[in-house]
Amino acid sequence: MDLTTYERLVKTENAARNYLLGFCFENHQRFCPRCGTRKLYRLADDRRRCASCRYTFQDFSGRWINRGNLTAGQWLRLIKLFELELSVRKIAQQLRLSYNAAYNAAHTIRSAILAHSADGDLFLGGEVEVDESYFGGKRKGKRGRGAAGKVPVFGILEREGRVFVEVVPTTRAKDVLALTVKKVRRGSIVYTDRYKVYDALMFCGYRHLRVDHGKYFSRGRVYINGLEGFWSYAKERIMKYHGVSPKRFPFYLKELEFRYNHRKEDLFPLITKCLCNLVPKHD
């Protein structure tokens, strides 16, 4: 989103609120966030009560943006700075929030993105690269597969298309093949390196080709051509956040997947839309 449009949105709290409401309720038609009923009673202070399940709610009840006590204008500013990849410390300074408030808001954005990607049925196909990598842990010591203290991540990348990455318990066949079968259309061409685990792919309905993709994708910072490139982009980004805990790591990983998959789109409305979604029950 360009700055002129953005400035109009954050000019008044009302404008900001209306923009958010547009993502929460199609055509601003309110419904009960619990049961979906449209028959509602208006109460005082902009609250409504569902005629069916009796749930009392406000405009943002049950949604990610309801967390953290921020105004609509503060949220939109936060989204802009998050989109521009500012650190939490800088976001806090710019918005005159406490470090904790900014940190929690950034985590809410990542949680909304994670929930959004778990919700979608991302199917990859055509020419696909499959590979695993290790994140974090001590820099020295054993490298590569099976390195101690590192988080194994499995990735699938559609050439010229989207990427799917996920933390896996191990990089054994049962874990990585199950995910491949779940996410990649049968009949696709799957490129892997020479790791033995992938030998079974041809029995799963794929054309399996082994390549040494390290060789021809390692051109500096160009990361849109292949999974090797995505790994280095992701590692560079995660290095900036010193000491991401293993618990929080999947949130950062999914943020990078999201940024990559929408690299040609305007991120601002996309992030806003995620934040306006209802929080799934288990969160």
Ligand SMILES: [Zn+2]
């Ligand atoms: Zn209801």
